[in-house]
Amino acid sequence: FDPNINPTIGASFMTKTVQYQNELHKFLIWDTAGQERFRALAPMYYRGSAAAIIVYDITKEETFSTLKNWVKELRQHGPPNIVVAIAGNKCDLNDVREVMEKDAKDYADSIHAIFVETSAKNAININELFIEITVEYIEADVKRMCCRLAS
Numbered sequence: 001f002d003p004n005i006n007p008t009i010g011a012s013f014m015t016k017t018v019q020y021q022n023e024l025h026k027f028l029i030w031d032t033a034g035q036e037r038f039r040a041l042a043p044m045y046y047r048g049s050a051a052a053i054i055v056y057d058i059t060k061e062e063t064f065s066t067l068k069n070w071v072k073e074l075r076q077h078g079p080p081n082i083v084v085a086i087a088g089n090k091c092d093l094n095d096v097r098e099v100m101e102k103d104a105k106d107y108a109d110s111i112h113a114i115f116v117e118t119s120a121k122n123a124i125n126i127n128e129l130f131i132e133i134t135v136e137y138i139e140a141d142v143k144r145m146c147c148r149l150a151s
């Protein structure tokens with residue numbers, strides 16, 4: 001975590017490896033810029049993706065509304081089997097919270113998305129988020145394989 005990080009220009013790339021059931025799973029991550037002026041670039045990155053993490057700021061209600069637009073866009077133009085996860089970030093700032101955890105969780109459930117509140121600053125629930133995505137991706141993959149074998 002770098003408190004003085006500059007806003008993302010276009011997109012930035014990073015990797016993260018998580019361990020789940022004695023296997024290592026490597027994520028190749030495109031962090032797309034949040035600013036509206038870069039919005040048109042996002043499809044280049046989510047088009048071939050296995051998962052998308054949509055992040056809002058629990059201290060800013062408007063970021064939760066923007067998130068809903070991203071969900072709509074992903075559903076319309078993203079890969080059909082993409083795993084969607086919603087992260088309510090900055091949960092270390094609970095005293096200035098504007099988005100209730102229950103409201104966000106109810107919304108995530110309604111669209112069958114993974115939901116966690118995170119703090120990039122205090123490293124809360126970051127690994128858990130990636131583990132949940134790993135589990136959902138593996139389960140979906142197993143289902144796909146079973147369908148292929150059955151047909």
Ligand SMILES: Nc1nc2c(ncn2[C@@H]2O[C@H](COP(=O)(O)OP(=O)(O)OP(=O)(O)O)[C@@H](O)[C@H]2O)c(=O)[nH]1
Binds near residue numbers: 005006032089122
């Ligand atoms: N308190 C707190 N501040 C955070 C946390 N995560 C990010 N920030 C701060 O929030 C600001 C924005 O963080 P960014 O990572 O640039 O946010 P972003 O949404 O990726 O922005 P773009 O790069 O423009 O897409 C920075 O000042 C960060 O230091 C967190 O978990 N807790």
